[in-house]
Every structure is written in C-alpha cells, then in structure tokens.
Amino acid sequence: MRLMTLIAAAALLAVLSAPAFAQSGESYIEYRQKVMASIGQNMGGIGDIAKNKLPFGKNIVQHAQVINLNAKMIALAFEKNVAEGKTDAKPEVWKDWSKFKDNAGKLETESAKLAQIAAGGDMAAVGEQIKKVGGACKGCHDDFRKPKEQSWKNK
Numbered sequence: 001m002r003l004m005t006l007i008a009a010a011a012l013l014a015v016l017s018a019p020a021f022a023q024s025g026e027s028y029i030e031y032r033q034k035v036m037a038s039i040g041q042n043m044g045g046i047g048d049i050a051k052n053k054l055p056f057g058k059n060i061v062q063h064a065q066v067i068n069l070n071a072k073m074i075a076l077a078f079e080k081n082v083a084e085g086k087t088d089a090k091p092e093v094w095k096d097w098s099k100f101k102d103n104a105g106k107l108e109t110e111s112a113k114l115a116q117i118a119a120g121g122d123m124a125a126v127g128e129q130i131k132k133v134g135g136a137c138k139g140c141h142d143d144f145r146k147p148k149e150q151s152w153k154n155k
Contacts, residue, residue: 025082032077032089035070039107042066043137046130050123057118060126064115067133071111074104088146088153096143103140110136 042063049056049063081094093100114129148154 025080025085028077028080028082029085029087029089032087035073035077039067039070039137042070043134050127050130057121057123057126060118061115064111064118064133068108068111068115071104071108074107075101086152088151090144090146093144100140100144103136103143106139107133107136 046060046063048054049060078089078093078100083089083091083094110129110133114126114133117125117129146152
C-alpha cells in the first residue's frame, strides 16, 4: 500500500512539474502561432460571410470578440524573445517591443469596435471597420513578420 502511495505521489509530482520542463523555445513559438492562427481563422470567417453574402452576419460579433480576446493575448504570447526556429516573427518584435505592443493594442481596439458595430447590424459600417481591423493586422505584419518568401514554411 505504501509503495502505491509513493508511486501515485511521484506521478502527480511529474505531472505538476511537467510545464516547467516543457518550456522550450519551440513551445512558445507553437503557442504564439495558435493565438495568431485563431485571429486569422476568424478574420477568414468574417471575410467569407462578407464576400459570399452568407446568412451569418450575426456571427460577425462572435468572430470579432474572438479576435479581440486573442489580440489581448498577443503581447504576453510574444514576451519571451524566441526568434529562432519555426517562426515567422522578426527579431524586430523584441528590438522595438513598445511599437509591437502598440500595434497589438491597435488590433485589440479595432476588433472591439468591430464587435460593437456588428451588433448593430449595419453591414456597410461593418465593412468599413473590417478594413480597420485588417489594417491593424497588416501594420504589425509589415514590421514584425517575415515576408512569405522568407517563411520557415518555405525552407
């Protein structure tokens, strides 16, 4: 019985301490990519609704809210300087951290506005705000994301 208790305690300790051992640079990169992919997928969903005139206009509110929630995670997700490996983040993220955080903040602000506008149902206003959200994404990508031809995916 005592041996089983020791084994169970050792297993619990291993599980609880695993995150401390698993924090490789690759883990940070993978997490960042998931946060950013969620933003991209939700922007894509909004684009599909708008371009194809799908009857899901009310869903734009939720898409915008998800983008906003993810935008709030960007700075923390990139806080650790991991610029080597399977990442498209430029070293400039950490060289000009203040500007990077400001750009993430712009996405947070514009996506919150999109959710508010979408709740009103004015699709013309939604279209204008989508451009602002896209502009916030582009502004950050231009400065802090490697161009597609330099992407780790193409190596």
